[in-house]
Amino acid sequence: MESNSAERSSVQRISPVHIRLYAVMAAARYHGIELDIRDFAAEPGESSPSPATLVRWLRDFGAVAKGMRLRWRYLVKLGYTPPVVLLFRDGSAGLLVRTDPEKGIVWLRDPLKGEGEPPVPIDELRLMQLWTGDIVLIKRRSDESEADANFDFHWFAKMVLREKQGLRDIVFSSMILSVLGLFPAMIVMQVVDRVVNYHSMATLVSLTGFVVILSLYEVLLTYARQELTLVVTTRLDARISLHAFNRLLALPLEFYERQQAGEVLGRFNSIFKVRDFMTGQVLNTLLDMFMLLVVMPVLFYMSSTLAWLTLVSAGAIGLIVVIMLPVVSRVAGKMVRAEMQRGATLYETVAGIRTVKTLALENTRRAEWDNRTAVVIHWRLASQRLANWVSTMVQPLNMFINRGIILVGAYLVLTDSSSMQGGALMAFMMLGGRVASPLVSLAKIMESLNEVTVSLGEAGEVLNQPTETYALTHGMRPPIKGALSFSNINFTYPGASTRALSEVNFDIPAGTMLGLVGRSGSGKSTITRLLQGVSRDYQGYLRLDGVDLREINLHYLRRSFGVVLQDNFLFRGTIHDNITAGRPGLTLDDVIRAARLAGAEEFIERMPAGYETWIEEGSTNISGGQRQRLAIARAVISDPKLMILDEATSALDPESEALVNANLKNLAKGRTMVIVSHRLSSLVDCDQIAVMEQGRAIDIAPHTVLLERCDVYRTLWLQQNRHLEQTAQPPQALNSTDARSSGDPGQKVEQERPGGGGQN
Structure with a gap:
């Protein structure tokens, strides 16, 4: 009883506008088209979405849609039909699934309930009290071959x-x-x-x-x-x-x-x-x-x-x-x-x-x-x-x-x-x-x-090159939690003679902060490309929450990720427009929340126009650190369960980098994060760090464990943090320690000459 009452109260909290959107989504799902309510952008001044606005939303995602006004005598003659969206006067909508011209009855289905729920019969008198006369017809795009x-x-x-x-x-x-x-x-x-x-x-x-x-x-x-x-x-x-x-x-x-x-x-x-x-x-x-x-x-x-x-x-x-x-x-x-x-x-x-x-x-x-x-x-x-x-x-x-x-x-x-x-x-x-x-x-x-x-x-x-159209419009849309599994992954770039990835194997649970380290060309960024579906011609199995990545709808996959690159492009427009570039239907509250998570709120509020500040071409009126924080805000506004930061802080000054790194813990709450960075100091707090070497994942463990058992990681750490080692040693041992850690033969020879032994 308690669950039923909770369910009824949750339904009551849904506004008529959302019911109308859910009706459109249900009708589109019947034709194999998945829509996300967060992608809907209402027209200015509309209290509820008009047929033209709904049609535009549907067409943006590959559906054939048409809004029209219909009289009852034509509506009741439709017979058995795919779901037709009927727009109601209160701003909501229903789904027409069947009609009976002889009895003068149409059957409507509640868009908030599943397809197994039986439709409700309704006659002309009752329907005309609710219905505006407008309908939205939807079908799958028939000109895919064209x-x-x-x-x-x-x-x-x-x-x-x-x-x-x-x-x-x-x-x-x-x-x-x-x-x-x-x-x-x-x-x-x-x-x-x-x-x-x-x-x-x-x-x-x-x-x-x-x-x-x-x-x-x-x-x-x-x-x-x-x-x-x-x-x-x-x-x-x-x-x-x-x-x-x-x-x-x-x-x-x-x-x-x-x-x-x-x-x-x-x-x-x-x-x-x-x-x-x-x-x-x-x-x-x-x-x-x-x-x-x-x-x-x-x-x-x-x-x-x-x-x-x-x-x-x-x-x-x-x-x-x-x-x-x-x-x-x-x-x-x-x-x-x-x-x-x-x-x-x-x-x-x-x-x-x-x-x-x-x-x-x-x-x-x-x-x-x-x-x-x-x-x-x-x-x-x-x-x-x-x-x-x-x-x-x-x-x-x-x-x-x-x-x-x-x-x-x-x-x-x-x-x-x-x-x-x-x-x-x-x-x-x-x-x-x-x-x-x-x-x-x-x-x-x-x-x-x-x-x-x-x-x-x-x-x-x-224009006649192979496209991603099939991958963008077909495939599974499973709920994403963020668990990753790499099983015998091999990948070679087109035209290359050597593998970029070779027998990569590791698993991380959902909610893990994973760091990827290694020398240049070791395969770090290649792993992020595979995760984003940029390159799909790999061998082996890359699974997200147990589902092969190649079976997931590519558009859905990329919309579910948040990606921040080393050099992020900001479009000409306002800060608000740039943060909501991927989700035009989100509100100012969502923008502020994302900016706060990215540490961008403080500098945005100092600007004269705030979130309506205009960004010039090439982002000339904001600094590099500010641009990166805006990119992070753009990535987290959709609350992705998996985020990828590919050298996101390498081009920043120390102060901006420290500010971004300080926000990583807040960003990591409740989501999986894959962070690629040459600066190992920014990965110390990661739950797991995968060490890449010549396309192979040679080790994966937390920072302290890798320092003890992984020679490659320890070498990279000492090269970047030699000054810390020097301050921790007595002055007499600095020279010899430097020579040993650097491995420079010239320095070693200079250290041995004062003793004179063995030179002749």
Whole structure:
């Protein structure tokens, strides 16, 4: 009875807003999507999450969601359905699991209870007293194959075809405009042949009214088509940009460590050239092709001779472009690569400007920029010269279409070899220009296709790399306590000839403070990489609370850890924003608690704006120690059960390091901590210290035990704390002790010379 009453009181304490969030989480869990309520960020001014806010939250974590308003008669016809979230007037929500249209009843399930709890039937009258009419539909992302497919022209074509409704309207309006485009030429023909030749004022008035009406329709249709085209291209632009950036985020850290940042950005930006080509030049040319389909039969009706001359001339232009295609493609490819290399130089210079200034490297960087620019100019000049050659070769044919056709037509009119009159010739010239323009544009598309193909290939070098998408969206989500077990762990970095870790075996219980020590390259940081899931191609078994790390959802795993590195990046924004960067839904009280744990509260409160103090780019307005303490606050705000500190204090001054180390005991309460440090003095209070040597864990024990039995640890300790040994010994023994501890032969020889024995 007591447990039941406690359970009821805990349920009563849950606010309607949280019930609404739990309903969304339960519906998403049905589709295999795990959400964390701490990740939810409410919109400013919202007392309870709106359907749009809930949909945004769901989409951020890979779900397909849609909020909509529905009437009862449509709701009751849903039948058996996956859980549908119904939003209630008090700010809470329920889960619709089944409906019965014949009885007029729907079944609702309490989101705070398990799936085994039977749903409750409710009729229209009772539901309408609670329900706002809003629902949230959720399903698992159906375009996973599209999101993981290679970025190529086939992928872009599928993206374009997803806008079927908009494209259909654009095609329909283009066909109408193509038909209307015939009338101006026909009217000119009538004006010349009927009005001018016969001086018919009545015909002129009639044609004038007809022209006004047609012009009005053409203006309206042109505006409508441009608006439709703008909407479709904007939607395509947004979808392509989102997919490309999501793919960039899904790439593993190992890829970024192997690639130059400037080249990654340059290749990624190449995708926007392809986007502009697909949504701009190609789309406009295809729309103009409708004019060709409509006008060509009319041209052949007017004069088959002139029509064939127009087609042959335009075809010759296309043939010249196709012949020059391979040469232009090679030069365009070299120009694109040269521009990317120059962009990489620019990025490196800006990113490392502090080093450039402090080491006076301006001349070196300027020389490299000059060389890169010279290469770009060389290939750009070559590309423009080729384009100039192609333009010069097609210019006579283009001039013939615009000027020669009228001369041939005039000859045909004068010789009476055709039934064409002067007005018909003028109409043919107006329509002939519209026919040649799409054909010339189509030829120019072939020319642009070379540069776009190269850009797509460069973007594919980045975006088509293997991603972590599957690991980030699949896997177990067990409750984490922090017990770690390493069993026969072997790991080799890609391209390396020797193992970074070799037969690593040790276990630590939950709540342990573990230190990792060893010489540079001994494998300390590699262990932390494996724990974070950065590298998963290891042999053996690495278990967290008895579960193999590779079976745990990677996103869930990383969100459950708190990681502090040697050099932590703070984003441009306020201190509050930086501390809550991983948990945007947390409150100011959570931020203050995290800052207090990290020892950052005292300097934050001294700042004029407190937690709203703006952090400049590169954290130039705060010290290194303050930056590290903010990073620690960012790591502990989610109350992780396992924290990793990888050389988190090595770059700090002694005062800041002492302050951070003093907080480690407070941070370690109730959680497992893995601390990597070259400074052994900061690890003295660790429960266990693992000593790494050439990729092996040669010993693990507390500090005092390692000093007695581990030669490697004792040597490292003496090297760092020699001054303590010297102050503890009498003055007469200092020299000999120094010589023995340092192992320096030169010093030993100098100690023996005063005695003179054994020198000869």
